[in-house]
Amino acid sequence: MYNINDINETIAMIREENLDIRTITMGISLLDCVSDDADVLASRIYDKITRCAENLCKTGEDIEKMYGIPIINKRVSVTPISLVTAAIKPDRVVDIAKALDRAADTLGINFIGGYSALVHGGTTFADEALIESIPEALASTSRVCSSINVATTKAGINMDAVAKMGRIIKQTAELTAAEDSIGCAKLVVFANVPEDNPFMAGAFHGVGQPETVINVGVSGPGVVAVAVKKAGGCDFSELAETIKKTAFKITRMGQLVAREASQRLNVPFGIVDLSLAPTPAIGDSVAHILEGMGLEKCGTHGTTAALAMLNDAVKKGGVMASSHVGGLSGAFIPVSEDAGMISAAACGALSIEKLEAMTAVCSVGLDMIAVPGDTPAETISAIIADEISIGVVNTKTTAVRVIPAVGKSVGDSVSFGGLLGEAPIMKLSSYSSAEFIARGGRIPAPIQSLKN
Amino acid sequence: MKAVISVTGKDSMGIIYKVSEGCAKCGANIIDISQSVLKEYFAMIMIVDIDRLNIPFTEFIDSMSAIGKANNLEIHTMHEDIFNSMHSI
Structure with missing residues (x-):
């Protein structure tokens, strides 16, 4: 049982010391959205995210009110997108980023993570297409976050991917130059990336995770x-x-x-x-x-x-x-x-x-x-x-x-x-x-x- | 289930009356009150039983906040679970 000092301590932490829940992040698997038609894939992804996370913001706000604790962000992370875009044309991959952005807008969340590829052991054609699309994807969306895992302790470091990411970061900076190169603030290059990270910009929903x-x-x-x-x-x-x-x-x-x-x-x-x-x-x-x-x-x-x-x-x-x-x-x-x-x-x-x-x-x-x-x-x-x-x-x-x-x-x-x-x-x-x-x-x- | 209501602000006549009236109207039973006045500053922590609330808990929170706004006081109502989880193993 708590006492008066405990109550005062908790209230001081929240009101004076900026204690908060930084983020509630819902991970959503997109593996069942896969299609070889980019339009079908985009609409399935939009529909699934908006359906699964429909009540995310409202629930976050209700909990915030009940406990009197600020919950700053409600966010969504999805399956690394390169895993679901393998069958579509490379020049259409960026449309999936736009679908993610629309879904985030509909839900009222500030960031959606998972425009990602895991290339620590090597790069597939789909990974390649996604990486090449990152500058345009980050310049043409405002809520999409991207991450690329280029190394693990088990696999070593994919130095081809490291070299490429240097160029991609530069291109992203140039395409978003008007806003202090903000696109790069939504792009992370990882080693040993965790599959369950709730924080942006590096969040994605790993393949070892449940449906949601x-x-x-x-x-x-x-x-x-x-x-x-x-x-x-x-x-x-x-x-x-x-x-x-x-x-x-x-x-x-x-x-x-x-x-x-x-x-x-x-x-x-x-x-x-x-x-x-x-x-x-x-x-x-x-x-x-x-x-x-x-x-x-x-x-x-x-x-x-x-x-x-x-x-x-x-x-x-x-x-x-x-x-x-x-x-x-x-x-x-x-x-x-x-x-x-x-x-x-x-x-x-x-x-x-x-x-x-x-x-x-x-x-x-x-x-x-x-x-x-x-x-x-x-x-x-x-x-x-x-x-x-x-x-x-x-x-x-x-x-x-x-x-x-x-x-x-x-x-x-x-x-x-x-x-x-x-x-x-x-x-x-x-x-x-x-x-x-x-x-x-x-x-x-x-x-x-x-x-x- | 219990809730913790914290009330702070400049001291004036009838603060406890107004807060407890708000609790009674919503069916919240006051279990404990700790209150002090330092110089002209009023501070109170009230623990209430919310099992017999006649409105949803979130509406009760709003009604208490409204009493605060109307009387120039800061009133915050929090579910006790947050204190239980933070301060006990």
Whole structure:
């Protein structure tokens, strides 16, 4: 039984510390929509999504009201689209993105994920067609998110796909140049991508998933930051304990909402994702938690250790609070979506090299990083290769979501508004990686993959 | 089933009366009240039994919020499940 202090604590977390459910994401399988007629496929996909998720927003709003807890986003993820477009003509694949966008519009959701292909072991004709269509798909839709898995620990790294994604990211930036290259904010390149991630832009409904499923992503960097501040000058054992207890409470709330949503929608409950997801709002920053531990500015020496401790404590606290934990489950460090990261990058405390080191100990990767618009495609591919290698060797998910903002250079910034935030353009190495990327082929799976 | 009603705002005459009248009209039975006034600031947490509500719970939440708006108070009503799940194993 709760007492008056518990009630006050919960109310303060929600009203003052930005505690919220970041997303309720419904995964929907589209495998039964398959057709060799692009129009039939598009209409089947539209119909299935709008039918299955018809009550998603309303249910989310009802739960929000019942518990007094904000549920920021209701979203949909679908089967990787390249799996259902294999029989249609390559130039029609983009029409499927438009069908997804229309479905999202009808449902009233802000993002739909799954314009995706899994090419870690190699690329099928359908994967190829989907990847080639990404720039146009992201430029001609507003809600569709795309992700490509180019590597796994088991398969190694598909370097042909890495090289291609550098070019695709550049083309996407050019086609959406009028809006600060926003298309790239909806495109992620993964290693070891999870099948049940509820967070955008990387969400899709994996082939090992049920027909439909409810996955929930919690948030709460603000709550953890306040807890760290309250803990004062204690040692790390005590600090880790404080973070664990806070993460437990946050996750319990996610579990409650996930269970309730699953019951009301009559859709199986999948997982709760334990990620700490920041927003550009003041008091909702992962960087500020790290600074609260005693770092003058996020990005300085000690940041990786602080993040490693935070990430571990969040998982330890959260894992007991939920019956099924999955997705990405770790602290996110998207630069443009975190007020503290934006500030640290703008003043030069946070460099891309430090961010890369930080991704080795947390979820997910080089996320929402704006780079100069004249960055060569090969350099973007090399950034992807570096980041993906960290994931493959450490048997963890890593990803790259970079924005080569057309017409911008170091000293400028991009602004996307809303949850996507704003970001200063970060400096990259000016030396070429072109010959390295031009090799192509596959980097073999590391010895860590041989566990049988 | 229970719900937690939190009431905050500038102190004035009859706050408890208005809130409890709203509860009684909807069939919510007050189980516990914790209330304090610091300087001129009024804060109250009320636990009510909602098993015999004569309207759906979401409408009860709206009716309590309306009382808040009419009297310049912040009134939030939350189902107890959120407190149970966050604060007990």
